[in-house]
Amino acid sequence: MSIENVAIIGLGLLGGSIGLAVKEHAPQIATRGYDANPDVRRIAGERALVGTVCNSASEAVQDADLVILCVPVGAMKAAASDFADSLPDHAIISDVGSSKQSVCEDLAEALPNATIIPAHPVAGTEQSGPEAGFATLFANRWCILTPPAGADEAAVEALADFWRKLGSRIEIMDAEHHDLVLAVTSHIPHLIAYTIVGTASDLEDVTRSEVIKYSAGGFRDFTRIAASDPTMWRDVFLHNKSAVLEMLGRFTEDLTALQRAIRSGDGETLHELFSRTRAIRRGIIEEGQDDERPDFGREH
Amino acid sequence: MSIENVAIIGLGLLGGSIGLAVKEHAPQIATRGYDANPDVRRIAGERALVGTVCNSASEAVQDADLVILCVPVGAMKAAASDFADSLPDHAIISDVGSSKQSVCEDLAEALPNATIIPAHPVAGTEQSGPEAGFATLFANRWCILTPPAGADEAAVEALADFWRKLGSRIEIMDAEHHDLVLAVTSHIPHLIAYTIVGTASDLEDVTRSEVIKYSAGGFRDFTRIAASDPTMWRDVFLHNKSAVLEMLGRFTEDLTALQRAIRSGDGETLHELFSRTRAIRRGIIEEGQDDERPDFGREH
Numbered sequence: 001m002s003i004e005n006v007a008i009i010g011l012g013l014l015g016g017s018i019g020l021a022v023k024e025h026a027p028q029i030a031t032r033g034y035d036a037n038p039d040v041r042r043i044a045g046e047r048a049l050v051g052t053v054c055n056s057a058s059e060a061v062q063d064a065d066l067v068i069l070c071v072p073v074g075a076m077k078a079a080a081s082d083f084a085d086s087l088p089d090h091a092i093i094s095d096v097g098s099s100k101q102s103v104c105e106d107l108a109e110a111l112p113n114a115t116i117i118p119a120h121p122v123a124g125t126e127q128s129g130p131e132a133g134f135a136t137l138f139a140n141r142w143c144i145l146t147p148p149a150g151a152d153e154a155a156v157e158a159l160a161d162f163w164r165k166l167g168s169r170i171e172i173m174d175a176e177h178h179d180l181v182l183a184v185t186s187h188i189p190h191l192i193a194y195t196i197v198g199t200a201s202d203l204e205d206v207t208r209s210e211v212i213k214y215s216a217g218g219f220r221d222f223t224r225i226a227a228s229d230p231t232m233w234r235d236v237f238l239h240n241k242s243a244v245l246e247m248l249g250r251f252t253e254d255l256t257a258l259q260r261a262i263r264s265g266d267g268e269t270l271h272e273l274f275s276r277t278r279a280i281r282r283g284i285i286e287e288g289q290d291d292e293r294p295d296f297g298r299e300h
Numbered sequence: 301m302s303i304e305n306v307a308i309i310g311l312g313l314l315g316g317s318i319g320l321a322v323k324e325h326a327p328q329i330a331t332r333g334y335d336a337n338p339d340v341r342r343i344a345g346e347r348a349l350v351g352t353v354c355n356s357a358s359e360a361v362q363d364a365d366l367v368i369l370c371v372p373v374g375a376m377k378a379a380a381s382d383f384a385d386s387l388p389d390h391a392i393i394s395d396v397g398s399s400k401q402s403v404c405e406d407l408a409e410a411l412p413n414a415t416i417i418p419a420h421p422v423a424g425t426e427q428s429g430p431e432a433g434f435a436t437l438f439a440n441r442w443c444i445l446t447p448p449a450g451a452d453e454a455a456v457e458a459l460a461d462f463w464r465k466l467g468s469r470i471e472i473m474d475a476e477h478h479d480l481v482l483a484v485t486s487h488i489p490h491l492i493a494y495t496i497v498g499t500a501s502d503l504e505d506v507t508r509s510e511v512i513k514y515s516a517g518g519f520r521d522f523t524r525i526a527a528s529d530p531t532m533w534r535d536v537f538l539h540n541k542s543a544v545l546e547m548l549g550r551f552t553e554d555l556t557a558l559q560r561a562i563r564s565g566d567g568e569t570l571h572e573l574f575s576r577t578r579a580i581r582r583g584i585i586e587e588g589q590d591d592e593r594p595d596f597g598r599e600h
Contacts, residue, residue: 125594186517217486230574274530
């Protein structure tokens with residue numbers, strides 16, 4: 001199974017980065033792209049995010065060996081239905097959504113006879129839109145494939161091979177486990193960041209100007225994550241509800257225990273936790289998943 | 301009032317950075333330093349963090365116009381008592397602690413007749429110890445002075461002038477307000493980061509290896525903060541208890557409201573919050589308190 005033509009539906013940060021990464025790392029593959037927003041299509045053309053910017057999803061998928069949906073997870077079903085009639089029989093359908101059980105179900109409903117292999121490249125920045133993409137976004141990042149039971153093995157391998165060409169490392173797991181893992185490594189961190197930035201904005205006894213001025217004490221890190229795309233993240237929480245609520249329950253239990261330790265002056269409990277959290281940071285740096293320079297390498 | 305001799309007590313990230321910043325930006329000022337840990341003193345000598353590394357706090361402060369305590373807030377009182385008998389009458393006593401009401405009280409008890417002007421440079425990295433300091437740590441960062449009622453204005457101005465020489469911007473506020481503001485811009489963000497990293501480490505159904513591999517989804521940002529010095533942070537929570545508990549209460553109320561929105565499928569509430577949190581990020585970048593490049597300028 002050879003992938004020679006790729007259709008990218010949705011030309012924001014992820015879709016645009018895939019297009020640019022193909023151009024840089026696999027220029028033999030032709031890309032066609034579509035976005036429902038005409039302004040996005042115009043910018044995609046100017047930045048040459050894909051070889052051909054099409055005026056409809058049907059036009060984009062017509063010769064595709066692989067179609068990648070790069071829209072918010074709440075928009076997957078409608079986006080897939082939009083090109084259902086024009087999809088070549090042999091095409092693999094994939095996506096880049098942050099929740100996988102819901103996407104798998106939605107795509108199967110929209111495209112009942114298609115070969116569907118959902119995927120999630122764990123990569124991104126806080127920026128969004130057609131200006132935000134860049135060719136090296138996926139380098140050394142993990143791309144998780146969640147093929148449904150009985151999926152065509154050749155199609156899974158072809159998709160894995162495509163992502164490897166873009167610099168990704170591949171992991172295969174079932175969609176349910178993916179949704180649990182990502183709830184803790186991505187969804188809850190975003191929810192917490194949005195919450196604390198909201199809490200800080202709403203205070204009456206601390207001004208917004210003070211929050212901004214003294215943000216270098218730690219708060220500013222959270223504002224980066226809380227600047228992420230609102231629609232994308234709304235959809236993630238609505239579509240990975242049970243795993244998010246489960247992990248949120250564990251987080252608030254742990255936070256309540258720390259609150260109690262602070263109230264009772266139990267320094268030992270605090271020190272024990274604060275010492276053991278360093279090990280995970282070391283693991284992340286050793287695994288090449290973050291910059292080892294202090295402060296993420298921010299300029300001082 | 302002229303500051304010509306500065307004593308730095310505690311030669312970790314903050315103390316070391318002050319010494320290096322003086323050498324770079326105000327080389328006419330002589331620095332003497334002391335640390336209770338002999339290994340730290342040895343490294344401080346090798347890195348020339350201060351002009352003279354002394355073998356006792358009394359020796360370090362003997363000719364000082366300004367003494368800056370750079371120890372965890374729980375160690376302030378003992379560190380100040382240690383040199384009380386050798387302190388020149390005219391010397392200003394200051395510090396770099398993250399809580400100010402407790403420090404102000406502790407220093408006043410240890411040094412009842414001294415001129416005490418507590419301070420908090422809102423700057424740092426996740427690293428600690430005598431290897432971690434650098435001369436530009438305070439550039440364009442705010443240093444908050446919290447002079448007690450009736451403090452000598454000339455002493456306040458001399459201290460402000462010292463910090464300006466190191467690149468800081470100066471704000472003056474009362475200690476109680478400082479503790480409330482920093483609870484939200486620094487202490488709660490650290491507490492949350494420590495908590496989520498702890499929660500992720502303790503899961504049974506998600507392995508530590510999975511947490512590390514997929515950390516680029518947002519979690520890795522929290523691990524940087526959660527790699528901060530455990531003793532320093534234990535002390536902050538124990539010494540700024542009431543403001544931390546107050547702000548934590550507000551945060552958990554807001555988080556509970558979001559949890560409810562997720563459970564009930566209320567996308568509008570989520571989208572509204574996620575849209576409005578972007579404004580604070582823009583303010584922080586415009587105010588020069590963070591890097592505007594995507595992902596903090598991490599290399600991709």
